[in-house]
Each structure stands twice: as structure tokens, then as C-alpha cells.
Amino acid sequence: MSVAEQVDHIMVEALLSSALPLSKLVEALKELSSYFHLECTSEGIRLQAIDSSRVALTIIQLPASSFATFRCDGPMILGLSFEEFARVLQSAESDESLMLRVDEPSRRLHLVFQGKDLDRTSEFSLNLQDLDYEHLEIPEFDYPVVITLQSVQFNRICRDLSQLSDSLSIDVTQHRVQFWAKGNTGEGSVTLLNREQGGNQAWLNVVEALSSTYMMKLFTLFNKSASLSKEVRLSLAESQPLFLKCLIELGDIRFYLSPQV
Numbered sequence: 001m002s003v004a005e006q007v008d009h010i011m012v013e014a015l016l017s018s019a020l021p022l023s024k025l026v027e028a029l030k031e032l033s034s035y036f037h038l039e040c041t042s043e044g045i046r047l048q049a050i051d052s053s054r055v056a057l058t059i060i061q062l063p064a065s066s067f068a069t070f071r072c073d074g075p076m077i078l079g080l081s082f083e084e085f086a087r088v089l090q091s092a093e094s095d096e097s098l099m100l101r102v103d104e105p106s107r108r109l110h111l112v113f114q115g116k117d118l119d120r121t122s123e124f125s126l127n128l129q130d131l132d133y134e135h136l137e138i139p140e141f142d143y144p145v146v147i148t149l150q151s152v153q154f155n156r157i158c159r160d161l162s163q164l165s166d167s168l169s170i171d172v173t174q175h176r177v178q179f180w181a182k183g184n185t186g187e188g189s190v191t192l193l194n195r196e197q198g199g200n201q202a203w204l205n206v207v208e209a210l211s212s213t214y215m216m217k218l219f220t221l222f223n224k225s226a227s228l229s230k231e232v233r234l235s236l237a238e239s240q241p242l243f244l245k246c247l248i249e250l251g252d253i254r255f256y257l258s259p260q261v
Contacts, residue, residue, distance in 0.1 A: 003249045012040045012050070012102040013071040015233070019098035019113055021228075021249045023089035028224035030082040032058055037133050038078040040102070044070070044251075048136060054079050056218045057136055057241075057256040068097070076102060078109060079131035088124045096120075102128075138256055143235035143243065144207040149192065151232045151246065153202075155223040157190045162216050164188050167260060170236065171211040177202055181216065210238055212259045224256050229253070 012122065016022060029036075036049035036058075044067075047060040064070040092098060092113050101110040113122040157179050161168060165183035172178075180189035192202035222244060226232045229246035236242050244255040 009022075011073050011076055011104045012100070013069070014067045014100045015069040016098045016100075016250075017068045018094075019089065019092035019096050020094055022098065022228050023086075023092050024228060025225060025248065025250065026082065026089055027088045028087045028202065028228065029060075029221075031056065031224070032056065032218070032221050033082060035079060035081055035129060035131055036085075038080065039131065039135065040072050040076045040078065042072050050136075053215075055215065055258040056222075057138070058222075059136075059254040061254070062251045064261075072119065076104070077133050078102060079129035079133065080126060081107065081129060084126055090227050091122060091124075093120075096122075097121075100130065138241065138243070141237075143240075144238050145210055145234075145236040146171065146205040147177055147234040147236075148203040148231055149201070151223070151226045151236075154232050154234075155227060158216065158219045158223055161188055161190065162220055167213050168216045168219055169211065169213040170234075170242075171209075172204065172206055172236065173209045174204065174206045177204060181182075190247060210236060212236060212238075212242070214242060214257050214259055218257055222257075225253055 009017065033049040033051050036047055039046040039048065042064070044061065044063040047062070049058045050056070088111055093115065095116040096113045099112040101112070109126045109128060111124045114120070120148045120182045121140065121235050158168065161179060161181035164186055167181065169180050171180065174194070176191055176193050178189055178191045194204040195201055199250035226246050228248045232244055232246045234244050236244060241256040244257070
């Protein structure tokens with residue numbers, strides 16, 4: 001009996017015309033956390049993950065409109081392993097669609113990949129994890145500092161400075177943003193001016209200057225998913241988690257990182 005035939009009471013059914021974007025996204029995020037939750041409602045699917053040190057929160061919004069078809073009969077919280085989910089998604093071919101199904105009685109996530117010409121179908125099922133869940137929502141407000149820059153540029157900054165330190169400091173004034181790192185072997189910095197033209201453009205909206213320091217490793221891991229977007233926006237406020245946001249093909253990624261004390 002196939003996986004599809006075993007599903008008698010479908011609670012959630014979501015079809016992606018291409019499995020590739022989700023596969024790339026999960027592959028990029030899997031090192032941020034071991035487990036994650038999918039919160040399914042009539043509005044879409046919300047992915048939430050917290051790193052082991054509990055200083056970084058990742059939220060991905062996948063609205064119902066991002067799916068070719070979407071059905072959710074009632075709210076459901078699904079606990080899953082990043083590693084196992086990524087391993088199954090890696091089996092997808094570039095031209096395959098992906099159907100995600102969840103039936104309440106079995107508490108399993110079913111994944112059905114189908115070729116463009118309907119000549120190939122692959123079916124998998126993953127056991128849901130019994131994990132503690134708390135819906136976390138950090139309200140947005142008017143951040144005194146907002147930085148918008150190219151994802152590839154931010155990725156390069158973090159990659160280069162990570163050779164020197166485990167921490168990344170961000171110092172912002174109205175006219176420039178400076179990323180710097182200092183460690184036992186030396187120190188380095190990258191400064192971007194507030195301008196809208198040129199290869200290293202950065203757009204700054206600064207109400208008040210500030211400086212803060214964060215864990216470098218988490219920036220590096222986040223950049224794997226940010227690379228799926230053209231731009232990344234960093235919002236900062238004194239003594240508040242840094243808020244990074246980028247738009248992707250399926251929705252948006254929101255990353256909150258507490259500053260180092």
C-alpha cells in the first residue's frame with residue numbers, strides 16, 4: 001500500500017510546483033538547529049527554530065499563496081528533525097513537484113515527489129517529533145538603525161572577518177556602517193558608506209548611532225539561507241535582538257540574534 005493510500009484523514013495538504021526552493025532552504029538552515037516546528041494554519045505554514053544556545057530565533061513565513069494548492073482543515077503543530085527532513089528533500093529532482101501531507105491519526109508527515117511528465121513518483125513519510133513548543137513572536141517596532149545591503153556582500157563580510165574572531169561587531173553612524181572583528185591573531189574591519197550606487201552599496205536609515213557585538217558563527221550559518229535572497233535587511237536597537245530579514249521565493253526569513261553581553 002502506498003503512502004498516499006494510507007492517508008485517510010488529511011489535515012494539511014500543500015503542493016509546491018517545485019521541490020527545489022524548499023530543499024535549498026532547509027539545507028541552508030539545518031546547521032542552525034537540530035529540530036524545528038511547522039505551525040500550519042489556514043494562512044499558510046510557519047517554520048520556527050531556536051538554536052541550542054537559545055540566542056537565535058529563526059522564523060520562516062510560507063503563506064498559502066506560495067503553494068500551488070493549499071489546504072489546512074485546522075491548526076496543527078509539527079515537530080521535525082532538520083537533518084532527517086533535509087535528507088529526504090535532497091532526493092528531489094530539479095523538475096519535481098512536492099506534496100506535503102499530514103494526517104492527524106498517524107501523526108506523520110508524508111512527502112510525495114512527482115516528475116513533470118508524471119513518469120516518476122517518490123513517496124516518503126517522517127515520524128513527527130514530540131517536542132515542547134512555544135509560539136514565539138517578537139513584535140516589530142521602529143528600529144533606530146536599519147541597514148539594507150546585498151546578501152552576497154554581507155556573506156563576504158562575515159566570511160572574511162570570521163577568520164579573526166568568534167564575534168562580529170557592528171558600529172553604525174548616519175554616514176557609514178563598520179563591521180569589525182578582533183581576536184588573538186589580529187583584527188580587521190569592513191566599512192560601507194551610505195550610498196545607493198557602486199558595487200558595495202549600503203542603504204542606511206539611522207536615527208541614532210549605536211554599536212553592538214554578536215556571535216559570528218550564527219551570522220555565518222544564517223548567510224547560507226540569506227544567499228537565497230538578493231538583499232538582506234538588518235535592524236538594530238540598543239539592548240534588543242538584532243533583526244535580519246530577507247525575502248525568498250517562497251516567502252520570507254526572519255532571524256533574531258541576541259547581542260553578546
